[in-house]
Amino acid sequence: MKILVAIKQVPDTATQVKIAGDGRSIETAGITWIVSPYDEFAVEEALRIKEKRGQGEVVAVTLGPERAKEALRSCLAMGADRAIHVNDPAFNDADTLTTARALAAVVKQEQPGLVLVGRQAIDDDMGAVGGQLAEVLGWPCAYWIMEETIDADGQTVKAARQVEGGLEVFDVPLPAVLAAQKGLNEPRYPTLKGIMGAKKKEIKDVKAGDLGLGADAPQLSITKLEALPPRPPGRIIDGDIATAVKELVRSLREDAKAI
Amino acid sequence: MDFALTEPQELIRKEVAALARTFSLDYWLEKDRRHDYPWEFVKAFAAGGWLGMIIPEPYGGSGLGVTEAALMLGEICAAGAGTSGASPIHFYMFPPMPVIKHGSESLKQRYLPKIPTGEIVMSFGVTEPNAGTDTSRIQTFAERKGDRFVVNGRKVWNTNARQATHMLLLARTAPRDPAKPFRGLTLFFTPFDRSKITVREIEKLGRAAVDSNEIFIDGLEIPADDVVGDVGQGFYHLLDSLNPERVLTAIEAVGIGRAALERATQYAKERVVFDRPIGQNQAIAHPLAMAWAKLETAELMCLKAAWLFDNGKPCGAESNTAKLMAAEAGFEACDVALQTHGGYGYAKEFHVERLWREIRLYKIAPVSQQMVLNYLSEHVLGLPKSY
Numbered sequence: 001m002k003i004l005v006a007i008k009q010v011p012d013t014a015t016q017v018k019i020a021g022d023g024r025s026i027e028t029a030g031i032t033w034i035v036s037p038y039d040e041f042a043v044e045e046a047l048r049i050k051e052k053r054g055q056g057e058v059v060a061v062t063l064g065p066e067r068a069k070e071a072l073r074s075c076l077a078m079g080a081d082r083a084i085h086v087n088d089p090a091f092n093d094a095d096t097l098t099t100a101r102a103l104a105a106v107v108k109q110e111q112p113g114l115v116l117v118g119r120q121a122i123d124d125d126m127g128a129v130g131g132q133l134a135e136v137l138g139w140p141c142a143y144w145i146m147e148e149t150i151d152a153d154g155q156t157v158k159a160a161r162q163v164e165g166g167l168e169v170f171d172v173p174l175p176a177v178l179a180a181q182k183g184l185n186e187p188r189y190p191t192l193k194g195i196m197g198a199k200k201k202e203i204k205d206v207k208a209g210d211l212g213l214g215a216d217a218p219q220l221s222i223t224k225l226e227a228l229p230p231r232p233p234g235r236i237i238d239g240d241i242a243t244a245v246k247e248l249v250r251s252l253r254e255d256a257k258a259i
Numbered sequence: 260m261d262f263a264l265t266e267p268q269e270l271i272r273k274e275v276a277a278l279a280r281t282f283s284l285d286y287w288l289e290k291d292r293r294h295d296y297p298w299e300f301v302k303a304f305a306a307g308g309w310l311g312m313i314i315p316e317p318y319g320g321s322g323l324g325v326t327e328a329a330l331m332l333g334e335i336c337a338a339g340a341g342t343s344g345a346s347p348i349h350f351y352m353f354p355p356m357p358v359i360k361h362g363s364e365s366l367k368q369r370y371l372p373k374i375p376t377g378e379i380v381m382s383f384g385v386t387e388p389n390a391g392t393d394t395s396r397i398q399t400f401a402e403r404k405g406d407r408f409v410v411n412g413r414k415v416w417n418t419n420a421r422q423a424t425h426m427l428l429l430a431r432t433a434p435r436d437p438a439k440p441f442r443g444l445t446l447f448f449t450p451f452d453r454s455k456i457t458v459r460e461i462e463k464l465g466r467a468a469v470d471s472n473e474i475f476i477d478g479l480e481i482p483a484d485d486v487v488g489d490v491g492q493g494f495y496h497l498l499d500s501l502n503p504e505r506v507l508t509a510i511e512a513v514g515i516g517r518a519a520l521e522r523a524t525q526y527a528k529e530r531v532v533f534d535r536p537i538g539q540n541q542a543i544a545h546p547l548a549m550a551w552a553k554l555e556t557a558e559l560m561c562l563k564a565a566w567l568f569d570n571g572k573p574c575g576a577e578s579n580t581a582k583l584m585a586a587e588a589g590f591e592a593c594d595v596a597l598q599t600h601g602g603y604g605y606a607k608e609f610h611v612e613r614l615w616r617e618i619r620l621y622k623i624a625p626v627s628q629q630m631v632l633n634y635l636s637e638h639v640l641g642l643p644k645s646y
Contacts, residue, residue, distance in 0.1 A: 070266075070269075073266060073270065074270065074273075077270055077274070189274055189277060189278045189307060190270070190274050190307075191306075191307045191308040191309075192271070192307060192308040192309050192311065192312060192321050192323075193308045193321060194308075195267055195270045195271060195274060196267055196321050196323075198267070198270070199266060199267055
């Protein structure tokens with residue numbers, strides 16, 4: 001089975017985000033870039049499916065600027081067989097739907113039996129591309145996946161989705177889009193041989209034209225980014241315990257409206 | 260001139276950092292307290308193929324150079340593992356070098372494939388109590404008897420000897436000739452036969468997790484097949500191991516300094532005294548900034564020396580200079596980091612205390628700062644030999 005994994009390169013989780021001069025984007029200088037952690041679960045699951053079935057191909061794909069190649073290279077080092085980089089300035093302002101359409105065009109060319117994505121990227125937390133991708137393709141889709149089992153002939157996947165207090169299990173006909181939740185697996189660290197082998201694997205550069213896409217204006221655009229307001233300082237309630245507790249309850253009810 | 264790392268080198272750095280950081284500072288604190296060998300750490304690196312970094316591909320390794328090994332060991336140390344984590348790994352990097360460069364095909368086939376998997380645990384047997392840095396005066400003697408050598412003698416500062424399965428051993432095979440003092444030494448790579456070798460551990464300042472020892476060799480039989488290169492040429496074969504050893508230990512010192520600096524910087528941002536984070540005081544900030552600058556400078560020399568070695572160019576002056584400057588920079592960084600923590604720096608739970616003890620080693624080993632200065636005085640500046 002061919003599995004396509006769509007990933008996104010995002011700032012490292014420890015990044016101190018600063019708003020750039022234009023007020024609409026973040027300052028990218030000095031950022032360490034990583035594969036979005038939920039996408040790593042997706043890559044790992046694809047590799048496990050291939051290993052379990054004893055055959056198949058894992059193709060990593062991303063839409064992003066030139067630096068996004070590093071993220072693809074990390075996926076190749078983990079064990080993906082090849083990668084596709086949708087790398088075109090036409091997509092500089094791509095919103096989730098534009099991204100989903102571009103990925104759908106890649107899927108149509110590649111015709112995988114399964115698409116895996118992370119349940120959201122950890123930068124803008126939109127959590128939309130996987131669902132939109134399925135919609136554009138007309139495929140079924142299941143999000144927040146904690147477990148999956150593909151039947152022997154590759155026709156359906158039993159996917160368990162995280163819900164409050166338990167798992168909701170679906171039989172999903174393939175091809176489908178599954179979005180990985182934390183807990184699906186423990187992603188492997190690339191081995192040294194994996195890293196050295198990665199440089200010999202193909203990363204294909206793809207332009208909008210190669211996908212038969214024009215430069216549609218995005219439906220969504222960012223007008224302004226704002227930093228979070230500073231946290232108000234804490235308050236220490238003095239006095240003996242009985243009075244202090246009364247004041248705490250009053251304050252939680254009347255000032256904070258928390259109870 | 261190009262200072263950029265290649266894409267695989269960048270990935271090596273990133274992935275080693277990620278793997279090493281899965282072992283917490285508390286893991287290392289506990290290993291140090293209990294004098295417990297970090298097997299979990301070594302096994303994680305064996306599983307990722309990292310121990311085979313410099314072993315050529317036909318023998319199951321990745322055939323990379325000292326540069327990549329340096330990037331790995333630097334990141335291991337910067338992750339906080341310190342010399343407790345670096346020592347068990349670096350024995351897979353420089354002791355095999357003479358075997359790779361000068362070993363017979365039989366020797367390579369018997370031993371090299373067992374290195375990447377971690378099946379072989381190595382010890383390095385060169386230093387002796389009565390010779391020190393004056394290597395030509397070692398007394399351990401290997402006497403030829405038919406198709407084997409019989410070895411008697413004593414070695415000191417054998418790291419890993421409690422765990423070792425194999426040893427790279429330097430012994431005299433001919434009496435010392437004052438006209439050619441470095442001839443007549445032979446290098447062996449051979450199983451660590453505990454029926455003929457007694458190991459006595461030396462208690463020491465730091466790195467309790469990884470043992471250092473004195474060993475007593477009594478009638479150890481080594482098949483002639485286990486000779487590395489040519490009989491009588493062992494010292495010259497060993498030189499291929501010594502410059503990489505200097506470079507790799509140097510970058511370890513840089514990494515340890517970085518780990519300490521990371522802790523101290525974090526602490527200086529968070530610790531509030533007199534209504535301000537202490538890092539706002541220049542008396543705190545400037546020493547930290549200076550430590551950073553010196554670590555960066557030392558790393559440049561480490562990587563230059565590694566590049567020279569990997570490109571087959573002479574690198575004695577650069578390797579020695581890297582070790583000299585990195586040991587100073589690393590020590591200064593750890594000391595400043597401890598000072599930044601004030602009283603808490605002296606407490607084990609803040610971890611800088613362990614790094615401070617560990618870093619002290621690098622001014623002594625693998626060669627003392629003073630012997631490095633002697634080398635530079637004599638071989639670079641052309642001054643008369645002082646000893």
